[in-house]
Amino acid sequence: MIEAGQRLGDRFLYLRTPHLRGDDVAEVQRMLSTLGFSVGRIDGIWGPLTATALADFQTNMSLGGDGVCGGRTLQTLQQLVRPLGDASVVAHITERQRLESAGGQLIGRRIAVGEAGGLEPVTASVRREIGRDGAEVLTVHHPDWSTQAAQVNRFGAAVYIGFEVKSTAPSVSYFQGRHFVSRAGQKLAADIADRLEPMFGPIATNGMGLPMLRESAMPAVLCRFERIDALLERNREVADIVAQSTRDLLADQPAA
Numbered sequence: 446m447i448e449a450g451q452r453l454g455d456r457f458l459y460l461r462t463p464h465l466r467g468d469d470v471a472e473v474q475r476m477l478s479t480l481g482f483s484v485g486r487i488d489g490i491w492g493p494l495t496a497t498a499l500a501d502f503q504t505n506m507s508l509g510g511d512g513v514c515g516g517r518t519l520q521t522l523q524q525l526v527r528p529l530g531d532a533s534v535v536a537h538i539t540e541r542q543r544l545e546s547a548g549g550q551l552i553g554r555r556i557a558v559g560e561a562g563g564l565e566p567v568t569a570s571v572r573r574e575i576g577r578d579g580a581e582v583l584t585v586h587h588p589d590w591s592t593q594a595a596q597v598n599r600f601g602a603a604v605y606i607g608f609e610v611k612s613t614a615p616s617v618s619y620f621q622g623r624h625f626v627s628r629a630g631q632k633l634a635a636d637i638a639d640r641l642e643p644m645f646g647p648i649a650t651n652g653m654g655l656p657m658l659r660e661s662a663m664p665a666v667l668c669r670f671e672r673i674d675a676l677l678e679r680n681r682e683v684a685d686i687v688a689q690s691t692r693d694l695l696a697d698q699p700a701a
Contacts (some may be wrong), residue, residue, distance in 0.1 A: 458514035460496035468623060470495070473514055475624040476526045476582050477502060486540065487625035493500045498606065540629055540664060551692060552579030557602035558687075559585035559593045559657070564608045566677055570684035571606065594660035604633070605665035606687055606696065608658055610673045615645050620659055621652025629664035629694060635669065636690040644679055645670065664694075 451467030453636040458465055458473060471489035478484055482498040484649050496512045504510035512543055556575050558568045565586060572582045583600045585593045590607075617638045619630030631652065638648040658665050668687075676683065 454516070454519055456623045458490060458499075459489055459512060460493065471622060471624050473499070473519070473522065476522045479526050480522075482536040482549050486620070486622075486627070486659075488620070488622055490660065495622060495678075498644070520673060551575060551688075554580045555600060555602045556580045556602075556691060557583045557585060557597035557600055557605040558607075559587070559597070559605065560608045561588045561590065561593075562581070562586070563673065564610065564655070564676070567608050567680045567683060571681045571687050574665055574681075574688040576685040578688065578692070590655065590657035591660055597665075598660075598662045602661075602663050604691055605657070605661050605663055606633075607665065607667040607689070608638075608676075609667060609669050610671070610676065611669050612671065613669065614649060615641075615647075615671055616649040616669045618642075618653045618655060618658060618669070620654065620665060621662075622654055622659065626652055627658075627664050629634065630658070630666055633664060633690055633694045634666045635685060636693060640686040640690065641668075641683065644682065645675065 451469040453469040453472050455469065456465075458470060466489055468489060471487055471490045474484040474487045474489070474495055477495070477498045478487060480502065482502050483494065484498045485492075499514055499518070500510045500512040502508075503518055504523070505511070506521055508521065558571045558575075560568050564600040567663065568584045568586070572584050576582050583602065585596050587593050587596070593607070617634040619634040620627040621631075631650070634650045638650050642648050653667075653668060657667055668683075
C-alpha cells in the first residue's frame with residue numbers, strides 16, 4: 446500500500462541504499478523499457494540497472510546524465526512514450542536472453558534452488574537431478590527471501606526454483622507486477638504445476654510480487670505445498686519434474 450501511494454512526479458528518483466521502491470519507479474522503468482533502454486525487470490525497485498538506463502536516456506536527450514529523475518527528465522520521457530502506447534518490449538527480451546540455450550541442454554548452465562527452512566532433502570534431490578545434466582547448481586537455505594534473491598543474483602543463475610510449506614492450497618507462483626509479467630516464469634510455473642497435479646491434486650499458478658520472485662534477476666518460481674510429509678515422501682519425483690520442466694523451458698524459447 447505504501448508503494449502504491451508513490452505517485453509519479455511527487456519525488457526525485459535516484460540510486461540510493463536502500464533502493465527506492467514504488468509504483469512511480471515501475472512507471473519510469475516501463476517508459477525507459479518502451480524506449481529501448483534496458484532496466485532488466487519492471488519490478489518497481491530503483492536499482493543499478495534502472496539508474497544506468499536513466500543516465501543513458503538523459504545523455505541521449507542532452508539532459509545531463511546525472512541519473513536523477515526529476516521534472517524535466519520525466520516530462521521528456523512522457524512526451525516520447527505517449528505515442529508508443531503501453532509496451533515493455535525490452536524487459537521481455539532481456540528475460541529471454543538469460544535463457545538462451547542450445548537444445549535445452551543444462552550443461553554449463555547455472556540453476557539456483559532454495560527453501561526457507563526444513564526442506565533440505567527436497568533441494569538436495571533437485572540439485573542431484575539437475576546436476577546430472579551438467580548444470581552448476583546453487584542451493585540456498587535462508588528464512589529471508591530477499592536474502593535468497595541477493596544470493597542467487599550474485600550467483601548469476603538462469604533460473605530459480607524455490608520451495609515452501611504453507612497451510613494454504615498448493616500453488617506455483619511467478620513474478621507479476623503492475624507493468625510486467627515474467628513470461629518465462631509463468632511458463633515454468635504452469636509446466637511444473639501440470640506435472641505435479643497427478644501426485645498432489647489441483648495446483649494453482651499465481652502471478653505475485655513476493656520478494657523472492659520480484660527481487661530475483663532471473664525467471665523464478667516458488668512452489669508451495671500444504672503438507673511437508675507428502676512433499677518429502679515424493680521429493681525424488683518432484684526433483685525429476687523440476688529438472689524436466691527446466692530443460693523444456695530452456696529448449697522452447699521463441700525467436701527474438
